[in-house]
Every structure is written in C-alpha cells, then in structure tokens.
Amino acid sequence: MLDNVVDLSRLQFAVTALYHFLFVPLTIGMVWMLVIMEAVWVMTGKQVYQDMTRFWGKLFGINFALGVTTGITMEFQFGTNWAYYSHYVGDIxxxxxxxxxxxxFFLESTMIGLxxxxxxxxxxxxHLLVTILMAIGTNLSALWILIANGWMQNPVGAEFSYQTMRMEMTDFAALLFNPDAQAKFVHTVSAGYVTGAMFVLSISSWYLLRGRNVEFARKSFRIAAAFGFASICSVIVLGDESGYTVGEAQQTKLAAIEAMWHTEPAPASFNLLAWPNETRMENDWQVSIPWVMGLIGTRSVSKxxxxxxxxxxxNRLRIQSGMLAVQALEAVRRNGKDSAxxxxxxxxxxDLGFGLLLKKYTTDVATATPQMIDAAARDTIPRVAPMFWSFRLMVGMGMAMLLLFGWSFWASLKGDFQHRPRLLKLALCCLPLPWLSCxxxxxxxxxxxxPWTIYGVLPTRLSVSTxxxxxxxxxxxxxxxxxxVLLVVEMMLMMRFARQGPGSLGTGRYDNETAH
Structure with missing residues (x-):
C-alpha cells in the first residue's frame, strides 16, 4: 500500500511539474525579447517595434496567466502530498x-499589469522601465525557485538537529551561492530564452511563407534569430558547467546519465551510444569516444x-554507517542525555539518510540483514536507460536548434531569409523542440x-503524507x-491570435484588419 502512495504521489507531482513547465520557459524567454523590441522602439521611434512589443506581449500574457495557474497547485502539494518533507526541511x-x-512574483505581477x-x-x-522590471521579476522568480531546487540536489548550509528532528539552516549564504543552484539557474533560464526565440522565429516564418505582414515578420525574425543563436550557445556552454557540478555533487546521477557501470582509467571515455542492460548491470554494446567524459566531468586528465x-x-558502506546513526538517534530520542x-x-x-533507506525493508533498522543492505544500496542507483536516453535526446535537440539558429542568424545577416523556404519551413517544424528538450x-x-527527495538526506518514500x-x-x-483543459485553452488562444497576427491589434496597419 505504501508503495502505491509513494508512487502515486511522485506521479502526481511529476505530472503537475511537467504541465507547469510547458508554460514557464516561454514566459522566461519572451519577456527579454519584449525588452529588446521596446528598447528599439524607444531608440528609433519606428512604430513597427511598438506593434511588435504589443503583439508578442499579448501572446506572452496568455502564457503567463496559465503558467501562474498551474504553478500555484504545485506549492500546495508540499503540504498535501509531502507533509513529512515539509516538516523535515521546511525551514530551509x-x-x-x-x-x-x-x-x-509581486514585482513581476505588478509590472505585468502596468x-x-x-x-x-x-x-x-x-513603459520601457516597466518592461525591464517585469523581465527582472520573471528571472528573479526563477532564481529563487531554482535555489530551492538546487538545495534539494545539493543540500549545503544545513544540518540535522536531533533536538527538533528536522534539518535546520546553518548558512544562508551557502544556500544562496550553492554551485548546483547557480548552474541550474543559468542553464534553465538560457533554455527559456531559446524557447522564446523559437516561438517568435517559427511564427514569423509562418507569416513569411504566406507573404503576410512581411515587414513585421522580417524584423521579428531577425531579433529572434540573433537572440536565439546567442541563447542556444549559452545553453550548451552552461550545460557543460551544469554537468560538471553534477559530477561534483551527484556522482550517481552522472554515472547513470553516461551508463558508466565501472570506473575507467582517467580520463574516462564518453558513451555516445549504448544499450544499458539493467539486469546484468552492464552495456550490451556501446560506441565510445575516448577522453571526452573525463574532460567534461572532471576538467582534468587525471581525475x-x-x-x-x-x-x-x-553507498553500502554509508548505509552500514547510517544504521549506526539511526540506532543512536532512536536511543537519543528515548534518553536525551545518553552521551554514548x-x-x-x-x-x-x-550518513543518517542512507540508514533511513533501510526503512523500506524493515521498521527496525538494527535488524537489517545483509540482503536488505544490498537491496538498499541497489536502490541508490536510478534506472539507467531512461537517464541515458533522455539526456541524449535532449542534447540532440539542442544541437539541432544550434544549427537552425546558426543558419537563421547567418541568413538574417545576408538579408535573404524570406526567400529561403527550406529555412522557414524548418523553423516552423522545429517549434516543439525547446519544449521537448526542457x-x-x-x-x-x-x-x-x-531515491532521494533531498539528495543523501531524506529518502522519497519517507517524505509523503498519510x-x-x-x-x-x-x-x-x-x-x-x-x-x-488549460493546455487546450492556451493552444487555442495562441493559435487564434497567431493566425490573426499583428492585425489583432486593430491598428489598421496590417493584413486582414480594420482599424478600431
């Protein structure tokens, strides 16, 4: 029964998180494009740039509203579905x-209204200042959320208190400047910038293919191509940094991503392709590139x-050490003055968290058998195949977007992109890629x-509510x-206004409209 509760709680949070993250990247990415468009309007006074800001801002607003709606329920779930987690680490x-x-959020919401x-x-x-503050608020919102998530990945600046039976913060600066959180933030927001750029690039390409609102679409395409090319380069560079921090703090995750079953002589090779065999705990076959993983994962040739x-x-040794910690903690709870x-x-x-992994197999950790310890050690390894292939699909899509934005930027410099139907059709077809990769x-x-809610500290199965x-x-x-329903509503609204194009502004300057 508990397995069902744990699995269903995980599934529910995963579903809501993945739905929510359909809206977040576009919000993060579009807002800075609005800043660029409006800044050009302020500097040049050309009306088309104000129209661009207002039109793309309308699509941004639809997406933002639904992103907020889906995000609120996620925070409630910490109390409803993950009550012990909230009790155990809520202070941090x-x-x-x-x-x-x-x-x-208050800054962002206020500025969006203005x-x-x-x-x-x-x-x-x-008004430009308002748009800039809106963009800053959006990115600050992402920063603090990713600081919280980064702490779950690498719990620094905190320690367990046997008096309160909770984790307590010891160093707020360590939490704030957590390398995992900082790497995750810059990588995630850069991915959002790519999403916003792809959205504008694809819709602008659709207008150009149909010969509609050509000047409006040309200027939107140029901005999206330049912003997208810079952003996808940042994603790749910062993704490398994110991978390095994972290798420092979560070696298990890195090994699973690379399907690296055994330690190799430094520098390790990179498994370009492989077929992980979970049962035998080895790869049935693999295609490797020498040295690459060692250089990426350790930034050295000797580590x-x-x-x-x-x-x-x-981890088996840590579980055995954690058994002693759990037994000592139970003794302290019975007698707080037990000095031994x-x-x-x-x-x-x-190693207390590792000892708690045994709670899956026995209520009394002191009675854990060697077989239970082995099973708990095996539990510390996530399934390798989903990790291996998810990572490679993500990277493959990133490389495809690099080629697309590179081509688009080069064509925009030459000024003939509207006469390249293959490029425009490719840009339109690539619209889903940033969402899939995110x-x-x-x-x-x-x-x-x-199996951790807080890596190395609190097992997931102990975090759920009753x-x-x-x-x-x-x-x-x-x-x-x-x-x-919300996703369908957003797609219908987005498609409706995208089809109308800047004519939805009712200015009388664009195709298929009459001035209001």
Whole structure:
C-alpha cells in the first residue's frame, strides 16, 4: 500500500511539474525579447517595434496567466502530498520560496499589469522601465525557485538537529551561492530564452511563407534569430558547467546519465551510444569516444569518474554507517542525555539518510540483514536507460536548434531569409523542440535524484503524507483533466491570435484588419 502512495504521489507531482513547465520557459524567454523590441522602439521611434512589443506581449500574457495557474497547485502539494518533507526541511526549503513570492512574483505581477494597461498612461521610457522590471521579476522568480531546487540536489548550509528532528539552516549564504543552484539557474533560464526565440522565429516564418505582414515578420525574425543563436550557445556552454557540478555533487546521477557501470582509467571515455542492460548491470554494446567524459566531468586528465558498481559499494558502506546513526538517534530520542549515543550520532550523522533507506525493508533498522543492505544500496542507483536516453535526446535537440539558429542568424545577416523556404519551413517544424528538450532536462534532473527527495538526506518514500490511494487517484485524475483543459485553452488562444497576427491589434496597419 505504501508503495502505491509513494508512487502515486511522485506521479502526481511529476505530472503537475511537467504541465507547469510547458508554460514557464516561454514566459522566461519572451519577456527579454519584449525588452529588446521596446528598447528599439524607444531608440528609433519606428512604430513597427511598438506593434511588435504589443503583439508578442499579448501572446506572452496568455502564457503567463496559465503558467501562474498551474504553478500555484504545485506549492500546495508540499503540504498535501509531502507533509513529512515539509516538516523535515521546511525551514530551509521554504525560505527561498517565501522570498520568491515577496520579492519576485509581486514585482513581476505588478509590472505585468502596468505593461498591458500603461501604454497610454506612461511615457515611452517609463513603459520601457516597466518592461525591464517585469523581465527582472520573471528571472528573479526563477532564481529563487531554482535555489530551492538546487538545495534539494545539493543540500549545503544545513544540518540535522536531533533536538527538533528536522534539518535546520546553518548558512544562508551557502544556500544562496550553492554551485548546483547557480548552474541550474543559468542553464534553465538560457533554455527559456531559446524557447522564446523559437516561438517568435517559427511564427514569423509562418507569416513569411504566406507573404503576410512581411515587414513585421522580417524584423521579428531577425531579433529572434540573433537572440536565439546567442541563447542556444549559452545553453550548451552552461550545460557543460551544469554537468560538471553534477559530477561534483551527484556522482550517481552522472554515472547513470553516461551508463558508466565501472570506473575507467582517467580520463574516462564518453558513451555516445549504448544499450544499458539493467539486469546484468552492464552495456550490451556501446560506441565510445575516448577522453571526452573525463574532460567534461572532471576538467582534468587525471581525475577518475566512479562507475555505478563502485558507487554502490561506497553507498553500502554509508548505509552500514547510517544504521549506526539511526540506532543512536532512536536511543537519543528515548534518553536525551545518553552521551554514548550522542557521540555515535555525531560521528555518523552524515550518513543518517542512507540508514533511513533501510526503512523500506524493515521498521527496525538494527535488524537489517545483509540482503536488505544490498537491496538498499541497489536502490541508490536510478534506472539507467531512461537517464541515458533522455539526456541524449535532449542534447540532440539542442544541437539541432544550434544549427537552425546558426543558419537563421547567418541568413538574417545576408538579408535573404524570406526567400529561403527550406529555412522557414524548418523553423516552423522545429517549434516543439525547446519544449521537448526542457521537459527531458527536468526528467534527467529530478528522476536522476531518486531515491532521494533531498539528495543523501531524506529518502522519497519517507517524505509523503498519510493519504489513501483512492484520494490520490482522484486528485491525479482531477489535475490531469484540469491541466489538459488549460493546455487546450492556451493552444487555442495562441493559435487564434497567431493566425490573426499583428492585425489583432486593430491598428489598421496590417493584413486582414480594420482599424478600431
């Protein structure tokens, strides 16, 4: 029964997160394009750039509204579905989320209101300032959320207190400047910039293929091509940095991503393609490139990257150490003045989370058998095949977008892109790629953290609330149904206004419209 509760709780959060992240990247990416378009309008006074800001801003607003709607329920789930998690780490995890709401979301929401209703009430420079502040608020919101998520991946600046039976913050600066959080932030927002650029590039290409609003589409295409090319280059460079931080803090995840079953002599080779065999814990076949993984993962030619078998052996030792920590903690709870137990707990508390993995197999950790310890050690390794292929699909899509944006930028410099139907059709066909790659990126990041809610600290199966399977099935069905309706509504609105084009502004300057 507990397995069902854990699995359903995980599935529900995964579904809501993946739905939510259909809206987030476009919000993050579009807002800076609006800043660029409006800045050009302020500098040049050309009306077309104001029209571009207002039209693309309308599509941004639709997406933002639905992103907020889907995001609110995710925060409620920490209390409804993950109550023990919220109790155990709430003092730490809740801090960046609270700051996000107070500092970023209120700023973002206020500026969005001024953006839409301030065109005839603010001067050009004042309205541009509003758009800039809206963009800053959007990115600050992403920053604080990713600081919270980065702490789940690499729990720095905190330690367990046996008096409160919770994790407590010891260093807010360590939480704020967590290398995992910073790498995740810059990589994620760059992916959002790519998404916004692809959205504008694809729709502009559609107009050009049909010969509609050509001048408007040409200028939108140019901005999207330049912004997208810079952004996809940033994604690739910052993705390398993100991979390096993963190798430092989560060696298990890195080994699973690379299907690296055994430690290789440094520098390790990179498995370009492979067929992981989960049962035999080896690859049936693989195509490797020498040295590449060692250089990417360690930035050296002498440092080894541990393989899955070696990691499991290390984790088995940590589980045995964690058993002592759990037993000492239980003794301390019975008698807070037990100095011997306190000494043992202090010596082994860094492995407490590993000892808690045994709770899956026995309520009394002291009675765990060697077979249980082996099973718990095996649990510390996520399934390799989903990690391996998700990562490679994500990278493959990234390379495809690099080629597309490179071609588009080169053609925009030459000025003949509107006469290149193959380029325009390719840009239109590539519209889904950034969303697919973003979703795969989150699968790699979150699935690769299992079996942990807080990496190395709190196992996922101990984090859930006391819920019935029936209530979880009901809420899951409700979320899927409601979110699907929202997604359909957004797509219908986006398609409607995209088909209308800038004519939806009612200025009388564009195709298929009459002035209001």
């Amino acid at each position: 995890f809740g801090a960046p989320l609270a700051i996000e709401g107070l500092m970023a 953006f839409f209703f301030g065109w005839n009430r603010l001067s050009r420079k004042q 080894q990257i541990p393989g899955i078998h070696e990691i499991m052996a290390q 137990a306190l000494k043992v707990l202090e010596a082994h508390k860094q 979703e795969l990126g989150w699968v790699v990041a979150e699935y690769g953290r299992q 819920l019935s399977v029936e209530s979880l099935y009901g809420s899951l069905a409700g979320f899927v149904g409601f979110y699907t």
